[in-house]
Amino acid sequence: MFLFDNAISMPARIVGMIEADVPIVHLDRTIFHPTTGSQRADRGCIGSAQVLAVAFDGGEISHYVNSSNGLEVGAEITLQLDQDWRHLQSAYHSAGHLIASAMRQIDQRCTVLFGQHYPDQAALTLHSANQIKEGHIKELNDLLQHFIEQNLIVDIGLESGTRYVRFGGLEAIPCNGTHVDTTGELEKIDVIRHEYDGERLRLYYVTYNRT
Numbered sequence: 001m002f003l004f005d006n007a008i009s010m011p012a013r014i015v016g017m018i019e020a021d022v023p024i025v026h027l028d029r030t031i032f033h034p035t036t037g038s039q040r041a042d043r044g045c046i047g048s049a050q051v052l053a054v055a056f057d058g059g060e061i062s063h064y065v066n067s068s069n070g071l072e073v074g075a076e077i078t079l080q081l082d083q084d085w086r087h088l089q090s091a092y093h094s095a096g097h098l099i100a101s102a103m104r105q106i107d108q109r110c111t112v113l114f115g116q117h118y119p120d121q122a123a124l125t126l127h128s129a130n131q132i133k134e135g136h137i138k139e140l141n142d143l144l145q146h147f148i149e150q151n152l153i154v155d156i157g158l159e160s161g162t163r164y165v166r167f168g169g170l171e172a173i174p175c176n177g178t179h180v181d182t183t184g185e186l187e188k189i190d191v192i193r194h195e196y197d198g199e200r201l202r203l204y205y206v207t208y209n210r211t
């Protein structure tokens, strides 16, 4: 469900539970995005239980909760995301896409290797044979500001069974993460530092939601 929807609350049915020190809940559908190498998991509640972690385990999404009190298989319960936390993850994840697009306008041959869109340690790693300079970072940040001012609409869809995301007229990128609805939700994206390891370029960044 999280794949196409930015809903923050939804009813769901419990289809499985594993009792443990940290109980695990399986649902017939979910709005909780699991943790990935590039994005932190959602936080929130299943009924009155607090969701501590969300993981994609063996083809299904496991919700690790603080207590199984009041939860039982077959029950209809309400899922509630921590909205501020979700917005922050979506902002950082979306900023990563925009930095990649802006970088390709500066160095057309660069390619993204991976992104870690964690709010406290966000960085995008690219292969970039052309050594970019401080002047390029200024150009990059100006382009990012331009993307924000254009208030690009974020389009999510399926192409040949693969989920993609597209920011305005920028290129479509295969992605399963969560995103802002428009780039105007972001106040600012700042690439604050860059470092090279051979031809591997790492760009450290911060972003802020418009409040």
Ligand SMILES: [Zn+2]
Binding pocket: 093, 094, 097, 165, 175, 176, 177, 178, 179
């Ligand atoms: Zn994405």
